[in-house]
Amino acid sequence: MADGRARVDAGEYARRVNAAVELLESGMPVADAARVLAERFGCSVRQARRYAERAASVGRSTIPEATTVFTVKLPAALVARVRQRASESGSTISALVTQALTEFLARGHGKRPRR
Incomplete structure (x- = not known):
């Protein structure tokens, strides 16, 4: 911010x-x-009054889970499809990939032992 103060992150908010x-x-x-x-x-x-007014109107906020950068190499065509789907859905790439991996792992696909 121009006056040297920074915004708090979503968890702190x-x-x-x-x-x-x-x-x-x-x-x-x-x-x-x-x-x-x-x-x-x-x-x-x-x-602080903004925090109090938000609390009065909406109530408790969910504290988001901490995130981390996770770099993977993917085929260029797949990356293009992911970007296109995220754009079409109005989502971010991170949100789209999070949802896809969460659903994939929930189906039990991540439980096979490596050989």
Whole structure:
């Protein structure tokens, strides 16, 4: 960001919203929760209020699972098909491959021992 502050990642955002949910569930007003969150997370009261308002309107956020880069070599034609499918579905390549591998492994295809 232009002022030197960086955005938090999705996991940290979810943790902050969930902290706001806990404060609001304890009966704390949004304005007071924002001040507590700002102090706890070292962010502005304005940003903390956004967390509290999100918590009030949506509730708990799911903390996303950590991801890692996984590089594989694939035939160029297959890569082109994956890119095309992701584009057509409005998805990312990562999301498409995650879904495909999850479904593949759920069917038990990954359980055969190597020889």
